[in-house]
Amino acid sequence: MLIEDGFPGQRLRVLPARRVAQALTQPGIAHLVVTDAGYFPTAQAHGKIRPEGIEQCVVLVCVLGAGRVRVAGAVHEVRRGQVVVLPPGVPHAYEANDRDPWTLWWVHVLGRDLAEFLRSSGMTAEQPVRQLRDVYRPVSLIEEIVGAMERGDTDASLLAASGAAWHLMAQLCAEQVAGANALPVIDAARDYIVAHPAEPVTVGRLAAMARMSPSHFASQFRRRVGTSPIKFQTQVRMGRARELLDTTGRSVESIATEVGYGDAFYFSRVFRAVHDETPTSYRASRRA
Incomplete structure (x- = not known):
């Protein structure tokens, strides 16, 4: 049986649906709205199955351990130092490795800039897993997002989370460009x-x-x-x-x-x- 959350030491924040709808109309915040964010350490039996996908983009950064993701008819192994990007509306499932469960920092985002980020970076359901050249920068940005959301769902907190999310997605795009041109x-x-x-x-x-x-x-x-x-x-x-x-x-x-x-x-x-x-x-x- 897969467990969605409830891991010792976890951090988890979920924005209420009504607040998400408001955020999508607010200047600045609407560019990228973080709806969910968290940290799951040594997430034994963690996993999620979404037969219809969700409206948000899911970003998972594996800092320790391993896991796997199923998307677009293929299974992709996920290792330490890799990021998983699952586009909106795409059916998917993911789970931690039984023997060496992953430790994850993760976010769900949507907003007016999301499609452009996904297009420019080549992040697709067919290529959902990428090796990070520098895992610490994305992790620090997700930690910043979680910290902002832990302060409540005020405009100031959501704007801070949105800015960090924009930086996160830009960093993932830069990782892709750097990887393509690496020399x-x-x-x-x-x-x-x-x-x-x-x-x-x-x-x-x-x-x-x-x-x-x-x-x-x-x-x-x-x-x-x-x-x-x-x-x-x-x-x-x-x-x-x-x-x-x-x-x-x-x-x-x-x-x-x-x-x-x-x-x-x-x-x-x-x-x-x-x-x-x-x-x-x-x-x-x-x-x-």
């Missing part, structure tokens, strides 16, 4: 640029480090990161410059050197091209 040497090059903003880099040098031709490296970097290596370095440098302008009293010349520009006038020109104002006026406007 460790490109990730390493990106991380190198972030860690060494002041160091001069060229496509040729980065390509040599990655053991690629410059043209192939540049195309792969743009595909993975969304821009060229040089433009990405400028973004990193400008981000660091803004941080220093906001949080220190250091001179523009000192900051320019810190982020890799030996010429403060050239640094100011680049900064203005990116921000439509000089470093000095930027600092003044932030402290006004």
